[in-house]
Amino acid sequence: MPQVVRYTREDNIGVITIDYPPVNAMGHPVRAGLMEALQQGQGDVRASVLLLVCEGRTFIAGADIREFGKPIQAPWLTEVVDALENTDKPVVAAIHGTALGGGLETALGCHYRLALASARLGLPEVKLGLLPGAGGTQRLPRLTGAEAALDMITTGRFVPADEALSLGIVDRVAEGTDPKAAGLAYARELAEQNAAVRRVREREDRLAGDRGSDIFARFRASVEKKAKGQFAPFRCVDAVEAAFTLPFEEGLKRERELFSQCMESPQRAGLIHAFFAEREVAKVKGLSRDTPVRDVQKVGIIGAGTMGGGIAMNFANAGLPVTIVEVAQEALDKGLGVIRRNYENSAKKGRISQQQVEERMALIHGSLSYEDLREADLVIEAVFEDMAIKKEIFGTLDKVCKPGAILASNTSTLDIDEIASVTSRPEDVVGMHFFSPANVMKLLENVRGSATSDEVKATVMALAKKIGKVGVMVGNCYGFVGNRMLHKRGAEATALVDEGATPQQVDKVLTDLGYPMGQFAMSDLAGIDVGYRIRQERRKAGEDIPPSWMDKLAEQGRLGQKTGAGVYRYEEGSRTPVPDPEVDRLIAEFRQEQGITPREISDQEILERCMYVMINEGAKILEEGIADRPLDIDIVWIYGYGFPAWRGGPMFWADQIGLDRILGTVKGYRDSVGGEQWQPAVLLEKLVAEGKGFADL
Ligand SMILES: NC(=O)c1ccc[n+]([C@@H]2O[C@H](COP(=O)([O-])OP(=O)(O)OC[C@H]3O[C@@H](n4cnc5c(N)ncnc54)[C@H](O)[C@@H]3O)[C@@H](O)[C@H]2O)c1
Incomplete structure (x- = not known):
């Protein structure tokens, strides 16, 4: 030596x-x-x-x-x-x-x-x-x-x-x-x-x-x-x-x-946890380290919308050629235009050179024909969140794509197994859930279907690394890890406003906790129509989703930043949310229709209802094996939603608060607010009974 x-x-x-x-x-x-x-x-x-x-x-x-x-x-x-x-x-x-x-x-x-x-x-x-x-x-x-x-x-x-x-x-x-x-x-x-x-x-x-x-x-x-x-x-x-x-x-x-x-400082403990967790998520439970990885040289993307364009940029940045397929020339031109503008902006800020702008644009080809995906080693679908459309597309991909090509969906919530069921090769189908803006956000939630092969799982984890993302492997369920928890928080935040809070009060509690933006500013960024479409899909599927003032916003065309108004109002060219009396009126009207008398709501209640509901859901996610370890959830939230790394992630933070205290509060809301989201997770009860924390799992 x-x-x-x-x-x-x-x-x-x-x-x-x-x-x-x-x-x-x-x-x-x-x-x-x-x-x-x-x-x-x-x-x-x-x-x-x-x-x-x-x-x-x-x-x-x-x-x-x-x-x-x-x-x-x-x-x-x-x-x-x-x-x-x-x-x-x-x-x-x-x-x-x-x-x-x-x-x-x-x-x-x-x-x-x-x-x-x-x-x-x-x-x-x-x-x-x-x-x-x-x-x-x-x-x-x-x-x-x-x-x-x-x-x-x-x-x-x-x-x-x-x-x-x-x-x-x-x-x-x-x-x-x-x-x-x-x-x-x-x-x-x-x-x-x-x-x-x-x-x-x-x-x-x-x-x-x-x-x-x-x-x-x-x-x-x-x-x-x-x-x-x-x-x-x-x-x-x-x-x-x-x-x-x-x-x-x-x-x-x-x-x-x-x-x-x-x-x-507890912040030091949180950051150290996040540091090691980021390394740990690369090791997927049950996936051997020497699982062969497929060679991905050419990428296809379906849909040149918000997500498709950003996803394409990731691969072009890593030097891989990308073909984007759209339904109409106009949508394609618009999508490619947005990509170019994004690159030009990076060049203006000195992050890349003008030559790099051209090199990367030269790697991205637009097409209106699925035939152009014959050579692709990986195709990522990023069209509207609609099961029928996605199934139709995967049926086509199954016919067009070469054997061994990986067929991925960027769906935020839909069932990967149902999507895979229309193909003759469900072992090649996987979820690759990017976060918006897809060229910026570090998280890639890779979703395994029940038939997804180990080789495909290993390949999408390796690809995450290749394009500079942090890949986390999760199981298939509604919303996977991130959105499943987010939607619980969103529903609770919306209900808090129904009951008397203002959107700005809710958002402030979350930004004070350390999030870069609150629930409603985030809805405005993502587009109010995104959540609306999801709720409508679920209502169509027979789920009991109560009406909300957020639906009214969508129906009035207040879709968020992209239309200059959503939960907040936006000055021309600005991304700063400004409270809007119009929305206060809309909320008041909604309360009246529903017969709700608004009450004073404390910041503590907002914090508990928005955060503990997520932790309870996180425990259910662990119990069901959707996430392998609490640290996988922590990384999803740190890199996908801006949860403050210095709090270590929601599950690490929960341990710091004390699971007994969280369970007690969850039970309190079960009795006062009600709903399945406040049914304590079995795992939470078990850990508390044994005097343990998530870290002991
Ligand atoms: N927006 C987000 O924040 C976000 C984040 C993560 C995942 N997602 C998911 O990504 C997917 C796309 O969302 P988005 O926000 O980019 O939507 P979008 O509406 O911006 O873009 C969808 C694009 O797909 C195109 N398209 C529709 N049908 C097509 C077809 N058959 N063939 C080719 N192109 C077709 C449309 O013309 C449109 O340009 C959805 O499944 C969504 O749930 C969205």
């Missing part, structure tokens, strides 16, 4: 090499090895400059996630960084790949830094509810001044090498792919010049300009807007500010205190 950290010498340069695959994470063997190698370098009289470099694909890419949640073994990272900085020979870090978190903090302990042009640097601790705790908040501003340090530390943003150079984080950028060669050349130059030891902790020049400025107040205000309700970003600002108000050693102490506060 190669040594994790080794010391060698090339002429007068002492070389410390870290070799800890896969990403040279800052685990205990690296920390201990670094201390030892550093001592060797210090004592090596023939080495005048020391070079720190990593083997493999990257510089130290952060903490070792295997150590999360375990007691840290000495030496601590802070000791290692201090030891590097206190060395009395110049130490040079040569960075390639990514220098992240503790990796960048280690580089900041070195006296000189070189990065390959392809390298990226960042302090992403905030994304896990933390702040850089090994001096990063004190050293970075000493190189960059307040603005850049605050930006990088409060957002966790990665900066490319050239930006790192202009910000003063690195001293030199080198071309090429060999960090050791570039590092050695730089180290030799420094040795020749008799370059001095240069400790970041001693630098004061970049601090002076920002002392006493209003920049910290400005950042707190911006964090308040962008990261409302979150704990760590504010502590990040506090820590960076300490670099400007306290001497270095005291600043470090302050950093340590703030770091501990973050460690103890």
Whole structure:
């Protein structure tokens, strides 16, 4: 086994090499090895400059996630960084790949830094509810001044090498792919010049300009807007500010205190849960890791509407050719036009180049004929939510598509088995449920039918990864995991308005919890007609769905943002919901028709009825095996509906509240509000009886 950290010498340069695959994470063997190698370098009289470099694909890419949640073994990272900085020979870090978190903090302990042009640097601790705790908040501003340090530390943003150079984080950028060669050349130059030891902790020049400025107040205000309700970003600002108000050693102490506060915060626990859950969902229960995956090179999409267009963009972005089939030329032209506009907007914002716009558009072909899908390896249907239409389409696909092609539906609610039943190959049929806007939202809910083959399941999970989504495999039932829970929340939210709440009151409770938008602002975004069509379908199927004021909106053509008015009103060109007295009148009229006397409704009742109804439904979903694990539900909600990751997802959050308390409240609403949605899930009762939580499943 190669040594994790080794010391060698090339002429007068002492070389410390870290070799800890896969990403040279800052685990205990690296920390201990670094201390030892550093001592060797210090004592090596023939080495005048020391070079720190990593083997493999990257510089130290952060903490070792295997150590999360375990007691840290000495030496601590802070000791290692201090030891590097206190060395009395110049130490040079040569960075390639990514220098992240503790990796960048280690580089900041070195006296000189070189990065390959392809390298990226960042302090992403905030994304896990933390702040850089090994001096990063004190050293970075000493190189960059307040603005850049605050930006990088409060957002966790990665900066490319050239930006790192202009910000003063690195001293030199080198071309090429060999960090050791570039590092050695730089180290030799420094040795020749008799370059001095240069400790970041001693630098004061970049601090002076920002002392006493209003920049910290400005950042707190911006964090308040962008990261409302979150704990760590504010502590990040506090820590960076300490670099400007306290001497270095005291600043470090302050950093340590703030770091501990973050460690103890429940938000940190939520974010860590979300972090591991995201990795865990890729492992599908009962699906062996070596299940063969079908090769998907060509994609077909049916329907160039809201979803079809966004779905097509995902595949074109990944370099796969896409054929979109529509019923009429006009709809096709409109759909392709929207796709182009979306790409042009990304180009305007500098996210992609004009050339990429053209390359991606060239991968997307429109057609009015199913014949053009003969070569497709995967076809995703995204037409109206209507079972009869979908069955007709799958009948056609069965005739047209080549053997082995995967036939997927983007349906939000409908029965995948019923759709598959019209084909001669139900083993190739699967749900691929994207979320709107499909080119943006990270979730892909893959729905297994009762006949879906393992190969098809494995392929759609792999495809999710390929197009940059988080795939979650779920079972087939009305609404699957996400919408089944959402529709319970929606019905409860609508009922709360029937009973006396306003839509804005309901939405505010949800945004205060941390959702980016409330129930009704979301309905306006998705289109009021979407839910209306679903309710009408279910009424047609004989279900007892009571009338609601939301139906009235749809019937009046108030379809949401797309018509400028829905539950809220929208100014021309704006997406900001504005409460509308027209809607208040419509609601009042509805209450009168139904003989409802409105009452005062508390925020607590809104929170419980909107959220606990979802948790109860989530428990039923688990009990029925629709979701494999509570963490699958958590990921669906974090990536599909913007549930705040720092609360860990609805099921994790439920454990934090306490399932006994939730069950008690659910029973209370069963007795006062009634309805099957308030029948406690058997699993919930069982867990409470056993004194367990969802995490114990
Ligand atoms: N809008 C959402 O937020 C959302 C989210 C997830 C899933 N979905 C699901 O995606 C599907 C599509 O929804 P949407 O919002 O994109 O609808 P949409 O009305 O925007 O688009 C549907 C498109 O399908 C076309 N079409 C209809 N019949 C066709 C046929 N036989 N052959 C080819 N094209 C046909 C229509 O011309 C239209 O352009 C639905 O099943 C819906 O439930 C929607």
